Amino acid sequence: MKDDNEILDFLEKNRECYDRFTFDLVMRFLLNNGFDNEDAKEIILTNCELSAITFQERIHNNYYKRILTEERFSDDLRHLIDTEIRRRQITKN
Numbered sequence: 001m002k003d004d005n006e007i008l009d010f011l012e013k014n015r016e017c018y019d020r021f022t023f024d025l026v027m028r029f030l031l032n033n034g035f036d037n038e039d040a041k042e043i044i045l046t047n048c049e050l051s052a053i054t055f056q057e058r059i060h061n062n063y064y065k066r067i068l069t070e071e072r073f074s075d076d077l078r079h080l081i082d083t084e085i086r087r088r089q090i091t092k093n
Contacts, residue, residue, distance in 0.1 A: 002033050012045045018051040023058050024067055024074055031069045039062070 002010070010029055018024040026048060031039035041064050044050070049057070057076075058064050067074055073081065 007033060011043070014065075015048050017044065017048045017054055020054055020057055020077055023048075023050070023054050023064075024077065027064060027067045028069050031067070037065050037067070061076070 007030075011026070014022055014026050014029075017026060023044070026044055027037075027040050030043055032035065035043065041059065044064075045059070063074070063076070
């Protein structure tokens with residue numbers, strides 16, 4: 001578990017949560033450092049800037065509650081990555 005200064009430094013470096021990848025990175029970092037999903041959400045809302053889409057997708061739709069520390073990427077982002085990989089493979093051929 002990180003100390004308070006390390007957590008604040010991480011939040012400062014990742015203050016701009018304009019995409020779901022960054023939001024999930026910050027959320028997982030907080031979850032891995034002893035915060036539950038609700039506290040992590042409040043910390044993000046207090047310390048980070050969110051785009052409208054990130055706020056809607058992660059906060060308003062309560063997706064932040066489904067973010068797990070065991071996953072590298074959330075299901076919706078994994079689907080997005082897989083779709084992009086397939087698209088590039090088709091375009092390449």
